[in-house]
Amino acid sequence: MKHSSIAIAFLVGLLLAGVLLFPIGARAHEQETSVDWEVAYANLRVLGPPVYTRSTSLPVTCAGGTPGVIGATGYPTITLSTGDYLCITWSFRYIGGNAVRGDLFWITRLGLDFGTVGRYINGGWIGASSFEMIPNTQYDATLVIRSIQPSFRHLHVGVSVQNVGNIPAAPTTLPIPTGGPVLYGLFTDASGAVVEPLQGVTVPPFGNLQLIAPWPWAVASTIGQILIGFAFIGIMWWYARYESKRGARA
Numbered sequence: 001m002k003h004s005s006i007a008i009a010f011l012v013g014l015l016l017a018g019v020l021l022f023p024i025g026a027r028a029h030e031q032e033t034s035v036d037w038e039v040a041y042a043n044l045r046v047l048g049p050p051v052y053t054r055s056t057s058l059p060v061t062c063a064g065g066t067p068g069v070i071g072a073t074g075y076p077t078i079t080l081s082t083g084d085y086l087c088i089t090w091s092f093r094y095i096g097g098n099a100v101r102g103d104l105f106w107i108t109r110l111g112l113d114f115g116t117v118g119r120y121i122n123g124g125w126i127g128a129s130s131f132e133m134i135p136n137t138q139y140d141a142t143l144v145i146r147s148i149q150p151s152f153r154h155l156h157v158g159v160s161v162q163n164v165g166n167i168p169a170a171p172t173t174l175p176i177p178t179g180g181p182v183l184y185g186l187f188t189d190a191s192g193a194v195v196e197p198l199q200g201v202t203v204p205p206f207g208n209l210q211l212i213a214p215w216p217w218a219v220a221s222t223i224g225q226i227l228i229g230f231a232f233i234g235i236m237w238w239y240a241r242y243e244s245k246r247g248a249r250a
Contacts, residue, residue: 050090115197156185
């Protein structure tokens with residue numbers, strides 16, 4: 001078989017595999033089999049499904065419920081433009097035996113679809129730090145994230161508990177079903193140009209932030225590397241001709 005035929009067959013096989021696997025990928029996070037749910041439920045009780053609110057500017061009001069429609073999978077679907085903000089609020093109770101540190105997280109199927117703008121516990125800003133979790137205490141969590149690239153993904157949130165692990169938000173279902181409970185979450189379907197997480201946000205003392213622009217030295221460096229590359233190719237071509245002529249004279 002010719003190499004071109006092999007390449008075409010390989011390409012067709014990849015396309016067919018993508019078509020067949022896409023529905024599986026789209027539903028990949030309905031259940032989280034990597035979580036030890038017995039341990040998770042011994043530490044956290046999520047008190048209700050997260051509420052997702054879309055906003056096109058800051059500050060996000062965190063009110064108004066989930067925009068969008070219910071899709072065939074049973075999850076709400078929010079239509080976004082890149083640059084839109086999502087405010088996600090939910091509550092949980094820590095029921096572990098000892099005081100530990102906790103952290104809020106969000107996760108998507110692709111992983112880099114959003115940028116974190118703000119994290120709050122009980123109305124207080126926690127920035128990039130963790131927070132103290134005291135036994136038998138309720139916590140009201142708020143995440144503000146921003147859509148930074150157009151794609152279709154499943155989004156859910158959770159709490160990282162010290163010495164326990166990442167516990168995604170899910171209803172307390174007992175007995176625990178095979179594979180774990182069905183996670184709280186939604187699908188987002190974004191469109192538009194890629195944006196930086198903080199593009200257009202006013203941050204003192206820098207002012208209104210914009211897309212990362214190339215520095216003059218970086219542009220000069222790139223051009224310099226291109227010129228050096230062409231020079232290297234030219235030198236090697238000249239050396240090859242030189243060796244060829246010297247061999248012909250020998």
